[in-house]
Each structure stands twice: as structure tokens, then as C-alpha cells.
Amino acid sequence: MRNVCVIAGGxxxxxxxxxxxxxxxxxxxxxxxxxxxxxxxxxxDGLIVGSAFTERCSFQTHLxxxxxxxxxxxxxxxxxxxxxxCATGSTGIIMAAALIKSGEADVxxxxxxxxxYTPQRWEVNYTALAASDHDFDTGMGLGLPPPAFAAVAKQxxxxxxxxxxxxxxxxxxxxRNGLNNSKGQYKEEITLEVAMNARAIVRPLxxxxxxxVTDGAAAIILAAEEKAKYLTDKPLVYFRGSAQAxxxxxxxxxxSWTTWEAxxxxxxxxxxxxxxxxxxxDVAQTHDCFTISEIIEYEDLxxxxxxxxxxxIEEGKxxxxxxxxxxxxxxxxxxGHPFGATGIRQGIEIIRQLRGDAVRQVEGARIGLTHNLSGxxxxxxxxxxxxxxx
Amino acid sequence: MRNVCVIAGGxxxxxxxxxxxxxxxxxxxxxxxxxxxxxxxxxxDGLIVGSAFTERCSFQTHLxxxxxxxxxxxxxxxxxxxxxxCATGSTGIIMAAALIKSGEADVxxxxxxxxxYTPQRWEVNYTALAASDHDFDTGMGLGLPPPAFAAVAKQxxxxxxxxxxxxxxxxxxxxRNGLNNSKGQYKEEITLEVAMNARAIVRPLxxxxxxxVTDGAAAIILAAEEKAKYLTDKPLVYFRGSAQAxxxxxxxxxxSWTTWEAxxxxxxxxxxxxxxxxxxxDVAQTHDCFTISEIIEYEDLxxxxxxxxxxxIEEGKxxxxxxxxxxxxxxxxxxGHPFGATGIRQGIEIIRQLRGDAVRQVEGARIGLTHNLSGxxxxxxxxxxxxxxx
Numbered sequence: 001m002r003n004v005c006v007i008a009g010g011x012x013x014x015x016x017x018x019x020x021x022x023x024x025x026x027x028x029x030x031x032x033x034x035x036x037x038x039x040x041x042x043x044x045d046g047l048i049v050g051s052a053f054t055e056r057c058s059f060q061t062h063l064x065x066x067x068x069x070x071x072x073x074x075x076x077x078x079x080x081x082x083x084x085x086c087a088t089g090s091t092g093i094i095m096a097a098a099l100i101k102s103g104e105a106d107v108x109x110x111x112x113x114x115x116x117y118t119p120q121r122w123e124v125n126y127t128a129l130a131a132s133d134h135d136f137d138t139g140m141g142l143g144l145p146p147p148a149f150a151a152v153a154k155q156x157x158x159x160x161x162x163x164x165x166x167x168x169x170x171x172x173x174x175x176r177n178g179l180n181n182s183k184g185q186y187k188e189e190i191t192l193e194v195a196m197n198a199r200a201i202v203r204p205l206x207x208x209x210x211x212x213v214t215d216g217a218a219a220i221i222l223a224a225e226e227k228a229k230y231l232t233d234k235p236l237v238y239f240r241g242s243a244q245a246x247x248x249x250x251x252x253x254x255x256s257w258t259t260w261e262a263x264x265x266x267x268x269x270x271x272x273x274x275x276x277x278x279x280x281x282d283v284a285q286t287h288d289c290f291t292i293s294e295i296i297e298y299e300d301l302x303x304x305x306x307x308x309x310x311x312x313i314e315e316g317k318x319x320x321x322x323x324x325x326x327x328x329x330x331x332x333x334x335x336g337h338p339f340g341a342t343g344i345r346q347g348i349e350i351i352r353q354l355r356g357d358a359v360r361q362v363e364g365a366r367i368g369l370t371h372n373l374s375g376x377x378x379x380x381x382x383x384x385x386x387x388x389x390x
Numbered sequence: 391m392r393n394v395c396v397i398a399g400g401x402x403x404x405x406x407x408x409x410x411x412x413x414x415x416x417x418x419x420x421x422x423x424x425x426x427x428x429x430x431x432x433x434x435d436g437l438i439v440g441s442a443f444t445e446r447c448s449f450q451t452h453l454x455x456x457x458x459x460x461x462x463x464x465x466x467x468x469x470x471x472x473x474x475x476c477a478t479g480s481t482g483i484i485m486a487a488a489l490i491k492s493g494e495a496d497v498x499x500x501x502x503x504x505x506x507y508t509p510q511r512w513e514v515n516y517t518a519l520a521a522s523d524h525d526f527d528t529g530m531g532l533g534l535p536p537p538a539f540a541a542v543a544k545q546x547x548x549x550x551x552x553x554x555x556x557x558x559x560x561x562x563x564x565x566r567n568g569l570n571n572s573k574g575q576y577k578e579e580i581t582l583e584v585a586m587n588a589r590a591i592v593r594p595l596x597x598x599x600x601x602x603v604t605d606g607a608a609a610i611i612l613a614a615e616e617k618a619k620y621l622t623d624k625p626l627v628y629f630r631g632s633a634q635a636x637x638x639x640x641x642x643x644x645x646s647w648t649t650w651e652a653x654x655x656x657x658x659x660x661x662x663x664x665x666x667x668x669x670x671x672d673v674a675q676t677h678d679c680f681t682i683s684e685i686i687e688y689e690d691l692x693x694x695x696x697x698x699x700x701x702x703i704e705e706g707k708x709x710x711x712x713x714x715x716x717x718x719x720x721x722x723x724x725x726g727h728p729f730g731a732t733g734i735r736q737g738i739e740i741i742r743q744l745r746g747d748a749v750r751q752v753e754g755a756r757i758g759l760t761h762n763l764s765g766x767x768x769x770x771x772x773x774x775x776x777x778x779x780x
Contacts, residue, residue, distance in 0.1 A: 001391065001493065022525075047636075055445040055520055062475040062521045065639040065768040076655050079636040079769050080481045083471045085452040091470045094494065095485050101492035103391065104484065104632065104663070130449045133456055135412075242494065246437075246469040249455040265466050273494070378455040379469050 003389060004097045004239040005228035007221050008036035009348035012113075014216030014336045015185040021051075021058040021115035022070055028111055028217035028341070029071040039107070039221060039231045041071055046078035046105035048096050050088040050112030050340035056127040058115050067111060077105040083340075085131050086289065087244070087372035087381040088112055089218065090343025094383065096222045097239045106224050107231070112340030113217025124213055132376060133250040142251055145289065146210060148376050150202035153292040156258045157204065160307035162295060164204050168195035169313045170291035171208040171333050177320075178330020180359050185214050185336035209291040214336025218344035220351075237351045240367075240386045241273025246379040254376065263300040263373065263380040270369075271302075274384035278302030281324050281384075282365040283353045285346035287373045288331040294318075297371055298326070301382075325362050328353060343381065346370035354387050393779060394487045394629040395618035397611050398426035399738035402503075404606030404726045405575040411441075411448040411505035412460055418607035418731070419461040419501055429497070429611060429621045431461055436468035436495035438486050440478040440502030440730035446517040448505050457501060467495040473730075475521050476679065477634070477762035478502055479608065480733025480771040486612045487629045496614050497621070502730030503607025514603055522766060526640040535679065536600060538641065538766050540592035543682040546648045547594065550697035552685060554594050558585035559703045560681035561598040561723050567710075568720020570749050575604050575726035599681040604726025608734040610741075627741045630757075630776045631663025636769040644766065653690040653763065653770040660759075661692075664774035668692030671714050671774075672755040673743045675736035677763045678721040684708075687761055688716070691772070715752050718743060733771065736760035744777045 010031025012024050019027075033039065049064040060066065064081045068074065078099055084091040089112040096108040116124045129143040142148045156162045172195060178184045190208055198207035222239065223231055245266040248254050255261045271277060278301060286301065288294040295309035303324055304312045312318055318326040329335060329349040332342060350368035352358040366388065372381040400421025402414050409417075423429065439454040450456065454471045458464065468489055474481040479502040486498040506514045519533040532538045546552045562585060568574045580598055588597035612629060613621055635656040638644045645651045661667060668691060676691065678684040685699035693714055694702045702708055708716040719725060719739040722732060740758035742748040756778065762771040 020525075052451065053445075055443075055517070059520045060524060061442065061473065061517075062639070062765045062768070064474060065636040065765055066523055068636050069639040069643060074635075074637050076633065076635045076659055078484065078634050080472055080474045080477075080485075080634065082485075083451065083473060084454060084469070087470075094468065095470070095472075095488070098485070098488040098492040098494050101494075102488040103491070104488050127445070127451075130445055131452045134450060135410075243466065244468050244470065245464075245466045246455040246458050247464050249452070249459040253459060269466055375452045375455055378452070 002101050003225035004100045004222055005225050006237045006239060006351045007223050007228050007232040008032050008039060009220040009351055010035045011183050011218035011345055011348060012216060013183050014214050014338065016117050017215035021054065021060060024113045024115060024215060024217040025067050025111060026070050028113060028219045032219035032221060036232055038233060041073045043231060044073050044107050044109050045076050046099055046108035047073050047075045048092040048108060048110045049081045050092040051081065051114060052083055052085045052088050052339035053114050053116060053127050057118055057123050084379055085374040086339050087343060087374040087379055088340040090370060090372045090381040090383055093343060093347055094242045094244060100222055100224050106227050109219055109221050110344060111219035112344050114338035114340050115215050116213050116338065117215055136250040142376060146202045146205055149290040149292055150205045152257050153204050156292060159258055162310035166310035166314050167209055167291040168192055170288060170294045171195055173319055174288060174327045174331040174333040177328050177360060178334025181329045181335060184330050184334050185212055186334045205290060211289050211332035211337045214338045216336060216338035216341050218341040218348060220344050220347050235355045237354045238386050238389055240384040241270050242383040243269030244379060244381040249375060249378050251376050258296065259306060260296060260300045260377050260380060266380040266382045267301050270382040270384050276367055276384060280367050281369045282367050283328055283362045284324055284326045284369040285349055286326055286371040288327055288333050289337060294326065301371065328360055328362060343370060343372045350385050354385060392491050393615035394490045394612055395615050396627045396629060396741045397613050397618050397622040398422050398429060399610040399741055400425045401573050401608035401735055401738060402606060403573055404604050404728065406507050407605040411444065411450060414503045414505060414605060414607040415457045415501060416460050418503060418609045422609035422611060426622055428623060431463045433621060434463050434497050434499050435466050436489055436498035437463050437465045438482040438498060438500045439471045440482040441504060442473055442475045442478050442729040443504050443506060443517050447508055447513050474769055475764040476729050477733060477764040477769055477771040478730040480760060480762045480773055483733060483737055483773060484632045484634060490612055490614050496617050499609055499611050500734060501609035502734050504728035504730050505605050506603050506728065507605050523640040532641055532766060536592040536595055539680040539682055540595045542647050543594050546682060549648055552700035556700035556704050557599055557681040558582055560678060560684045561585055563709055564678060564717045564721040564723040567718050567750060568724025571719045571725060574720050574724050575602055576724045595680060601679050601722035601727045604728045606726060606728035606731050608731040608738060610734050610737050625745045627744045628776050628779055630774045631660050632773040633659030634769060634771040639765060639768050641766050648686065649696060650686060650690045650767050650770060656770040656772045657691050660772040660774050666757055666774060670757050671759045672757050673718055673752045674714055674716045674759040675739055676716055676761040678717055678723050679727060684716065691761060718750055718752060733760060733762045740775050744775060
């Protein structure tokens with residue numbers, strides 16, 4: 001079996017952008033090529049494009065050939081789009097790695113993004129209603145994420161004593177981590193007082209407990225090891241393994257609101273494939289769409305025991321210098337969350353951490369993990385990268 | 391590298407259906423399990439869902455976990471959607487095969503479909519405008535396919551002497567091939583006189599030169615060879631290789647209207663990976679969205695020389711008993727074309743031909759090919775299956 005390496009990554013400026021979807025994709029592609037001056041668009045034989053809301057927010061589908069054309073890429077082995085809502089970007093990376101491992105392609109760019117702020121500002125919220133099971137959940141008020149995640153938070157607080165202050169600490173940490181991330185949506189620290197007194201979205205979730213709506217795109221390039229050696233002058237980063245699990249879609253079939261069984265399955269499958277344990281992870285980017293999400297992810301990724309997530313953030317275990325620094329570039333809470341790009345941004349931050357050239361560096365990081373979730377905690381995607389294969 | 395086999399396939403009734411999208415997916419999944427009584431939903435560790443128009447025509451995205459739930463599948467390794475417009479179904483099969491080959495999954499269902507007839511009948515045509523590059527092509531009247539393919543036909547007629555009668559012969563053949571396909575949209579033969587006198591869509595294309603709008607879904611199951619041996623009692627069919635190429639998206643960048651360069655590249659890559667030549671293909675399902683498409687595909691797949699496509703159909707070379715029977719179950723022209731399902735339907739017909747249990751059997755078929763195109767002839771997907779690996 002061929003080994004797969006990640007050899008470049010870059011993103012455009014994220015935030016509220018006066019630009020079209022195709023502008024964002026072009027800027028991200030350009031930034032990716034700027035990260036690696038050896039590789040050119042002619043080296044790329046595969047393109048995977050990720051976007052969740054392109055049909056409705058940009059009225060443009062068949063996006064893969066369009067993006068290929070605008071980046072001057074002429075893929076001869078694969079040119080397609082993938083979608084798994086909030087986990088779209090990491091899904092693209094899984095597909096690209098499999099295509100390379102299997103010999104179907106040698107050098108694949110994965111690029112994802114969204115233009116969510118439209119002149120019709122209601123478009124993104126309206127479209128989000130299509131993401132839940134609209135026959136069964138949207139009618140219950142679970143069409144948009146905040147009510148569902150507020151229910152998760154309430155339940156976690158009741159079962160395990162997690163506090164609103166602990167939720168706030170996640171956003172304080174991630175805002176601090178994002179301070180020097182020049183491409184992220186926010187570069188402002190917040191204090192506990194500001195977070196606790198912010199307006200409610202759906203109680204107990206307040207403004208800073210929720211990631212924002214974001215325009216943005218990001219790109220990453222994967223290659224077979226034998227090609228990668230000649231296509232980069234930076235340290236090689238290996239794709240070690242991944243998994244993506246789903247046990248339910250509609251809320252009525254969810255096994256548990258506070259233990260995300262599909263995440264536990266995906267994590268275990270990914271750890272097995274990468275031949276590592278949770279204790280081996282040096283740095284992680286997890287899906288902090290809401291502060292409560294990151295707390296549950298500490299638990300279900302195996303960084304701590306069930307119910308200890310609140311304590312994990314409070315004790316600084318997920319901060320620099322702690323057990324496993326999480327969301328070192330600011331995560332969704334500070335960088336923003338253009339669905340198709342998020343998993344790719346996470347991958348970029350992990351490869352920088354493993355190469356040793358991150359903006360905020362975790363010293364000596366050798367193994368990194370990314371996690372995305374989509375829907376009502378329905379599908380979970382876990383990817384593991386390493387500086388070595390063993 | 392692991393070998394990949396196809397071990398089951400089935401589709402729901404295609405046509406104008408009084409059913410929701412999720413009904414169609416459930417029926418197709420059920421039909422697939424009925425084709426193979428040994429395999430159950432518990433054996434499946436990956437699900438790839440294909441749909442091009444789900445966001446707009448069914449107002450439902452995040453379709454993969456939804457379909458998994460409705461089929462009782464709990465994927466622990468992959469659960470995602472792919473999209474490449476008209477080539478969505480075959481793109482899903484490529485991804486599934488790569489995931490299995492690479493060891494990321496063992497048994498993957500690929501299921502695709504569309505519910506295109508909505509109470510708002512304009513929805514499908516309006517949505518189709520999002521498929522072309524809407525900044526550059528839709529404004530030129532090339533947003534919907536017929537004008538573009540009419541231009542292709544005119545040019546091919548001018549350059550190579552292809553006739554309207556030869557176009558008609560493609561639909562006559564495919565309607566005849568579809569006569570006994572109980573799940574297809576049409577089961578009616580047409581005559582040359584009927585075809586030639588049908589109303590114009592965009593001249594020279596008339597009614598029977600164009601595939602219809604179709605509701606439908608189809609499903610197929612792929613597995614690693616070592617699993618496949620225990621999961622079917624029918625002859626094994628191997629996935630031998632595939633490729634997908636794209637050289638342009640907007641019409642202004644198209645290298646040629648009548649020679650589909652991206653198809654030639656995809657075909658050559660797929661032949662190389664499968665270690666076969668065009669002369670080895672015993673049966674093919676090609677993308678006959680319009681009659682002119684099938685004629686050009688004979689040429690660019692290498693079944694005949696450039697310009698000889700009209701002669702190829704007229705001489706019966708693509709009919710039963712000819713050089714390579716094409717669209718043996720009726721193709722898009724008779725079966726219909728629910729985008730996400732078409733490539734899967736083609737795969738089902740090929741595995742039946744190779745197993746020897748097709749409704750209209752090509753005697754002794756050992757190697758089969760499927761082809762899809764998407765957009766303004768922009769992206770082309772070629773898959774090759776075989777009864778053996780050599």
C-alpha cells in the first residue's frame with residue numbers, strides 16, 4: 001500500500017467577504033501554491049472540491065470542474081465534489097487519501113469553501129433548515145443548530161455538573177489561540193466577564209459559545225510518498241488513518257445527547273488504522289461549533305473520562321503546555337466556519353504543527369488529530385496525521 | 391493492493407413517481423438487498439450517497455446520514471455524499487472502490503437518486519441553470535443542456551456528415567433495448583418515422599434525441615475480494631479501474647465541441663489501469679443524454695475512428711451481435727436519467743451482463759465499461775469491470 005503525505009496548504013482571508021464564491025476558491029488555491037513553491041498546477045492529477053451550501057447560497061453546482069478551470073488544473077484521474085455538511089472538508093481529505101493510496105491518483109488538491117453572506121441575508125439560515133431531517137426535526141425547532149446544542153449543554157450540565165463558566169473558558173482559549181491567526185475571522189481576546197454577560201442565543205448558549213457565519217475557502221495538497229519527496233522541501237507529514245461514522249440522523253434516533261457514540265466509533269477506527277492511542281495525540285483540532293461540543297469531544301475522543309470535559313478545560317489540559325493543546329489556531333469559534341473549508345483549515349494547522357512552522361507552535365508535536373461533526377451530532381469524522389509512520 | 395468486487399445491485403421503478411426522495415432511496419436500497427440474499431445492512435461499513443439536485447428539488451441536504459438511517463445502515467468507516475452532476479453515480483462508485491482498495495472500508499454501498507418532478511414543475515429546470523457556469527454560460531443560453539448539445543450535433547454533422555437519421559437510430563436502438571427493462575421509464579419502441587417527425591427541442595435535436603426528466607434511485611454494493619467471496623453466491627465481478635478527467639468548464643474554454651478530449655484522457659487512463667484496450671470491451675453503457683452524445687462516445691472511447699460514429703450506429707456495430715453492444719438496458723434515452731442514479735444503473739447492468747443474468751444478455755461478456763459525462767461535456771468518468779483480473 002502506498003503512503004500518503006500532505007505537502008501544501010493555504011487559505012484565503014475568512015470573515016465577511018465582499019467576494020464571490022469563485023473568488024474565495026481562487027484565493028485559497030493561490031495561498032496553497034504559495035505554501036509550496038515547488039509544486040505547480042500541472043503536477044496535480046486529482047481535484048476534490050468541498051462545499052455544502054453552494055447550490056443555494058451561490059446558485060452554482062458542478063463546482064469541481066469550475067474550480068479546476070479557475071485554478072488552471074486539468075485533472076486526469078479525479079475531479080469531483082464531496083459534501084457532508086459541516087464535515088465536508090475533512091471528508092474531501094479522506095477521499096483524496098484513499099484515491100492516492102489505491103493508486104487511482106498521485107497528487108490531489110482538496111479545496112473547500114462557502115460564500116454564506118449573500119445580499120439575501122436570510123438565505124444561509126433558510127438553507128440551514130435543509131440540513132436537518134426536515135420531515136422529522138425541522139418542525140420541532142431543531143432545524144438550526146443552536147437549539148439542539150443548547151439541549152446538549154443543558155443535559156451535560158445536569159448529568160456532570162459542567163458549568164457555564166467552563167463553556168466560556170473554551171471560547172476564551174480559542175479566541176486567544178486565534179489572536180495571531182491573520183486569516184481567521186476574529187483577532188480579539190474576550191474575558192470571562194464579557195463571555196458570561198453576552199446576549200443569549202439559546203440558553204445556556206450565549207453569543208461567544210457559538211461559532212459565527214463565515215465566508216471562506218481553504219486548500220491542501222496530498223501526494224503519494226514517492227512523489228511527495230520530490231514535490232516539497234519541507235518535512236513530510238503523513239496521513240496515518242481516518243474514519244467517519246454515523247449511527248443516526250434524526251434526533252429521535254440519537255443514542256445519547258451527551259455521549260456521541262458515532263464519534264467514539266470513528267475515533268476508535270481511526271486510532272486503530274493509525275496504530276495510535278488517544279494518549280499519543282500531541283495536538284488536535286476538534287469541531288468547536290459550540291463550546292459544549294469541544295467539551296464533549298475531549299471525552300469521546302478519549303482525552304479524558306466521560307463527564308470530565310468541563311474539568312479538562314478548567315485545568316488547562318487543552319491549552320498550550322497542557323495534556324493536548326486543542327484548536328491551536330482558534331478553531332471554529334475564532335477562525336469561523338465556512339462548512340466546506342473547516343476540515344481543510346484544521347488539516348493545514350495540523351501539518352504546520354507537525355512541520356514545526358505553526359504560528360503558535362506546540363513544541364515537538366509528532367502526531368496530530370482533526371475532528372469534524374455534521375448534522376445533529378449525526379456523523380463524525382476523525383483524521384490522524386503524523387511526522388512518521390510508526 | 392486489495393481487489394474490489396461488486397456483489398449486489400438494484401434500483402426502484404424509474405419514471406414520474408408519486409413518492410418522496412427518501413421513498414425512492416429506500417426502494418432502491420431494498421431492491422439491492424433483494425439481489426443478494428446473503429448480505430445484510432449489518433455487513434456494510436461504508437455508505438456513499440449520490441445526488442445532484444437534492445438541495446433544491448427536495449430541500450434536503452446532509453443526505454448520507456439520512457439515507458443510512460432509513461436503510462438501517464450504521465457505517466463505521468465512511469458516510470458521505472458525492473456530486474458531479476450527471477456523473478454523480480459513477481463518481482460514487484470510484485470513491486467507494488478507492489476506499490476499499492486502500493483499506494479504509496471493507497463493504498460499501500453506493501446509492502444515488504433524485505426526485506425531480508416536484509409540485510413546482512419549474513424547479514428542476516430552474517435548478518439546472520445552476521449547473522452551468524452561470525456567470526459565463528447561462529447568460530448565453532447554455533444554461534440548460536439541449537442548446538449546447540444541439541450545437542455539438544450541428545458541428546458533427548457539418549464536419550463528418552453525420553445525419554439526423556443516424557441520430558434517430560441511437561434512440562431507436564436504446565428504446566428497443568429498454569423494452570423488457572421493467573424498472574425503466576419507457577417500454578415502447580419507436581420507429582424511424584416517429585423519431586424523424588417528432589417535435590423539435592432545439593434543432594437538429596428532436597423529442598426522442600433527448601433523455602427525459604426522471605425520478606429514480608439505484609444502489610450497488612462493492613466489497614474487498616476476501617469479503618466478497620463469502621457475501622455472494624453469484625459469480626464475482628471485479629472493479630478493474632477508472633478515471634475521471636476535466637479540461638474545461640465554461641464553453642469558451644472547451645478544446646473542441648466534437649472531440650471530447652477529457653473523455654479521451656479518462657478512457658486512456660482507465661484502460662491503462664484496467665490493462666485493457668477498447669477492443670477488449672464486450673459491453674458498454676455510455677452516457678446517451680442525447681443521441682449525438684452516444685455517437686461521439688463511440689469515437690472518443692476508441693470503439694471507432696473520429697467521424698465514424700454515425701456509421702457505427704448505422705452498421706449495427708453498437709447493437710446486439712455487433713462489435714460492442716452499447717446501452718443494453720436502454721440507456722438514459724429509455725431508462726431515464728435521475729442524475730445521482732445513472733452511473734449506478736449503468737454499473738448494475740454491467741455486473742448483470744458479466745454475471746450472465748442480464749435481461750438482454752450479451753453472450754460471453756467478460757469485460758464491461760461505463761461512461762458518464764457532466765456539464766457542458768466538461769467532466770468525463772470511465773469505469774471498467776471484468777469477470778477476471780487479467
